[in-house]
Amino acid sequence: MLDASLKKEIQTAYSQFLDSRGLKARPAQKQMIAAVARTLGAIRADEKGKRLGESHLVAVEAGTGTGKTIAYLLAALPIAKRHNLKLVVSTATVALQEQLIDKDLPELAEHAGLSFRYTLAKGRGRYLCLNKAEQLLDTQVSLGQMALYEDEEQLKVEPSVLEKVRLIMQRYAEGVWDGDKDKLNDAPTDEIWGLLTSDHMQCSNRRCINFSVCPFYRAREQMVDADLVIANHDLVLADLSLGGGAILPEPSNTLYVFDEGHHLADKAGSHFSYSLRLLTALRLIGGMEKKLLQFSQHCSSSFLDDLVTRMHQPIADLLLALNAWRELAEGLSFDSDRGRTPRVRFTNGRQPESWMIPAKEVSHCCQRLLQYLEQLAALLKEAMEGNLADIERGQAEAFFPQLGFLLNRIQQMSWLAGSFARPDEAGNSPTARWVVLHETLQGPEYECCSSPVSVAATLQEHLWQACFGALITSATLTALGNFDRLKQTLGLPEDTPCERLMSPFDYFNAAELHIPKMRNDPGRVDEHTEEVTEFLNAELPKLSASLVLFSSWKQMFKVLEGLNSDLKERVIEQGGRSKSAMLQQHRERIDQGQPSCLFGLASFAEGVDLPGDYLTDVIITKLPFSVPDDPVDATLAEWIEQQGGNAFSDLAVPVASMRLTQAVGRLLRTEKDRGRVVILDRRLTGKFYGRQILDALPPFRQVF
Template identity: 55%
Template structure:
């Protein structure tokens, strides 16, 4: 329960914050603080401080302008401090992380009088690995062959690349740089950075000679001191996949706040997806065999290690043979189908028995290899600790990272093969499985992919069952006005409290939703694209600050092809520049009193913050229904239909509702913003579901022709 002392602490901090900033309490923000505080304070716990029961998750939708960040911080921090828990605030975008670190958390301390320590957590891959960089330079003359990309032919580093790595080492050694990639004054190419960083399978941890000065572990030591950790959804999921507490605080001691929580489901299914390229894997296995033979030469005096390596020869050969047979089978089964499209999806995720059997063989063999390589890894660890007389420490240090990479690849192969070798249980959510054709420099390859269609079971198993508490928030959590879709997708306990806090914006006076008269329906793609081109040709010359959101690359490219070159040259087009650069140039043009128009896709429909004069017109070319051939969505909708339910009503419309709300939400970012939204899809008026989609939007003033 929210005891008197906690209640006074939270209310006092909120009042102090408002007074210092000269603000008046916003009703939605005030209610959000109360809702979250009541929920977290009501979590039952035992004498050891661990949660009991399942009433520990709070879901709250807060419209733009509510002030949700300060609301959840004010509500959660005092409770976490009283209960001796850590807080992990997880976001989906870098922009929100920067806002938290640079603005919201400093304000919480200075203006609300709350004392806490905090910082930004990043994955290991964002930090410089001194040992790997040194080894790359040392091995240039000795090995000569360092692959810049996993699947490309090995090549020796050029002079410029070598100098880049030397420069990174020099900057870190001199103290000019702390080893964080994001803090580099100049950008470094991905290919060089991959050689200069590490992952948990390559890292030798405390056994590394550079451990005491390692940028990642220095950052980890700081993280352990913080009361509040800012992270992203990917890092949280990576930590959970390692058992929790490996990177971030342990789940049972943590209150998670998932801001931009509508991304959590998609991030989770993506994180637990698997893939394997068939021919590439065959080539890699051959290379791995040669790598093991080199290790065998270096460790020939160690009988046990030699035995482990020799025992891998047979399973490696078996895996290569299985992949050869698998490739031939796929070619036979899919040749005609892949001629028509670059992707073939197995209906309801069910693969043919012939594929299942081969993948069962591959899974069984690769699992044996994983176990044997883990034994080799353990021996190399012992060598680095100086515990094995006939296996020098230097040999362990040299080979541990390389065997770690090998282990990672074999594990990936095992997970994919296992996914293809088993059938989904009747009545349970299926796994989407599909084959994609890849055109590479070495010819055509086939990539097998699999993904859960829902995050529900994964989040239940890895997160909800273990964490002390959680808050899920966003400006868009409901679909067609309900939380059903979110609860189902995230596997939330049915008794988790939920609330909606409306934005303080005056939507009806400040924004107009326009649906013009049109001759065509998007169902007729050719006619609709033609009419769309005509509309934009007339509209764009009159625009001062406009964002046009397209439904596909094909649609956007068609429209651009219909425009004169002079007009196209003035448009900022997604794909031509990085997103942040497009937004920077757009703001610069507006600041210089020049007109600016952005053409973008789904990634510009959310997370784009262009207040005031930076954006006065949003054009949505088409209702944002899911792409019909998306393998995950298609498998999920099939499954819903097999359960005797209506997939269009249950899945397609709710997802379109959330996306449409996000897209229209680009317009008003502050209470003083003004503008209009044009929707070039009359199905919102002519179709029955259109009323549902419109009803779920904020109360914009409407103008329908």
């Protein structure tokens, strides 16, 4: 039960926040504060601060306009401070991070009477590595990107780039820049920045001569003093994969808030997916021994010489296994229809037994190599500490990032090979496995891929069981009006408290949902596209600020091609520039009194905030069902059918319902907004599942 004094503290902070800003309490916001405080505030701990019990998770769907960010901050911050915990707020997008840092947290600090310190956590790749930059300037070649292939020379860096790196280093040395790439007005290209940053495998940590002034570790020091850390889902997952507490605070001492929580499962799926390009791997391993021998020859260590010699056989064995794997890939029949990259998906994720043999050998060889490379890494660390006479510190520092690069690549290779080397355990969700064919200048390149179809067990083990407590929240968590799918995909316990808080917006009087009579079902692609074009040619001249959402590039460009010439001039289509640039151009047109129409795909169905006159009409060309041949979705569908379920009703319809709810949510962003949603898909009124999807949408005034 929530402690009375803690409850009083939260209530007082909320009242003070409202009074200071001249606001009235929102019922849904009060409900969310209560829901979060009720669960997170009631978590029990022993005398050492270790969580007791399992009732430590809560999910809250808070409709647009609820004020959920302020609600969860007001509830969670006092609880975290009372229990001496860190609060980690994780988002899926940079936009929400910026909103938290630039708006919500300063407002809370100013108006709620709460005293707290906060910082933004970023991955190592966003910070300058002084060691890499110094080596780049000293040698005028890239030491971070190894010349691992026999036909590849070390990458030469243009003098203009070197001059830019010198200026960057000077700005850091003068203290006018803190090493964060995002704070550079003239940041280098991703290719150049890749030469100036590091990852956990390439970093020598405290052994680095620049450790005391390292931008990344200086940022880490700020995290130690912070009560609240802003992160993103990818960074949280990366930290968990390293055992937790490697980048972010220890999970057992952390309260997590996963805002935009509907992205967490997809992010986790991507994080635990692996791929291996066989031709690239052969070139990597083929050049590896030569590179190791070159380094060995520059040193006078007999132990190093012996270590490199012992790697010869596993390298040779690995090359044989990779070639055998490539021969199997060459024997596949690739489907190149439907205008996509040719690929072969293994039914039910079950790779043939013949594929397991070379995969096991690749995995075994990788493990042997990793043992030797880790011994070499330990040797270099000793040299960097000045404990070895036969390997100079400078030599060790120069080669360590290259060794880290190798370790990382072979580790990735080992994980992918391990996935192909063993069958899935009976009763567990399967792994999707497939092979993609790429045509390259060097010849056919076969990319082997694997991805779990469900991350529920992984999240349950590494996140939910490890953390002190967590809130999952978003404006869209439910599918078809319930939390069943959320619990399944995230591995939440069945008794996890879940609350759905409705938006304070008056949807019925503020907006209409139009479903025009359509002649063609979207399954008749060409006919439906032609009809969408006819509709837009007739409707767009009447509209001043509109957003048209498509499910495929092909249909979007086909419709654009068929628009009347005068209408094409007002369309800003996705593909030519960034999303933010498109939105800025759209706003400028509206400000100037000109009509404007955005054409976009799935990325425009969320994260687009165009209040008031900036958006009055949202037109959705068809229901956002998943692409039927996506390897992961197809494997998951097969598994659902095998379990006695129905893949369409259990998977496709709920996912489409959630996506559609996100899409229509672009229309009303404030209580004063007015407008119309149009859906050009007759399946909403003609199919059995249409009513389910309609009922899950906000209560617009419906016009059929």
